[in-house]
Amino acid sequence: MKICKKCGAVNKDENNFCNCCGAPEFSEAPADMQAPQPAMPVPPVPAPMPAFFKKPDFTWFDVFTIFSFVASIIGCFVIGLILDPIALAAGIAGFTKGKRNRALAIAAIVIAAISLLIRLFITLHENGVIPEWVITGAFDS
Ligand SMILES: [Zn+2]
Known part of the structure; x- marks a missing residue:
C-alpha cells in the first residue's frame, strides 16, 4: 500500500497514478496501514450510578x-x-x-x-x- 502525496488517498503498490486524483507521486504507507490489526475488544465500563440514586453525603x-x-x-x-x-x-x-x-x-x-x-x-x-x-x-x- 502507498499514499498519494497530493490527496492522501490509499493506493495499491502497483498503481502508477493515484486512483483518486491522478497524481504520480506516492509515499510509503505507515506500518499500521500495511497490515491492519483487528481492533482490541474494549471491556464495557460500568455506567456510573445516577446522582439521584445515592444519597448525598451527610454534612x-x-x-x-x-x-x-x-x-x-x-x-x-x-x-x-x-x-x-x-x-x-x-x-x-x-x-x-x-x-x-x-x-x-x-x-x-x-x-x-x-x-x-x-x-x-x-x-x-x-x-x-x-x-x-x-x-x-x-x-x-
Ligand atoms: Zn491522489
Whole structure:
C-alpha cells in the first residue's frame, strides 16, 4: 500500500497514478496501514450510578437543618425571641449549604419566621409600642 502525496488517498503498490486524483507521486504507507490489526475488544465500563440514586453525603449543615427544626418548634412555646432567630439562621444555612432535608429546612424557616413575628408583635404590644388595633384580627370580639 502507498499514499498519494497530493490527496492522501490509499493506493495499491502497483498503481502508477493515484486512483483518486491522478497524481504520480506516492509515499510509503505507515506500518499500521500495511497490515491492519483487528481492533482490541474494549471491556464495557460500568455506567456510573445516577446522582439521584445515592444519597448525598451527610454534612454539618444537615445537622443545622435538624437543629433548626427542633429549635423552631421549641421556640413556638418558650424563649421564642431567642430561639427563633437561631432557628432561622440555622435553617437558612442548612437550606443553602446542606444537601439533604431541604424540605425540613424550609419548614423550620417558615415556622421560626411566623413564630418570631407573632412573638415580636405581642412583645411590642405589651410594651405599648404597637397599638391594640394592629394585633386584633378576625377572631377577636
Ligand atoms: Zn491522489
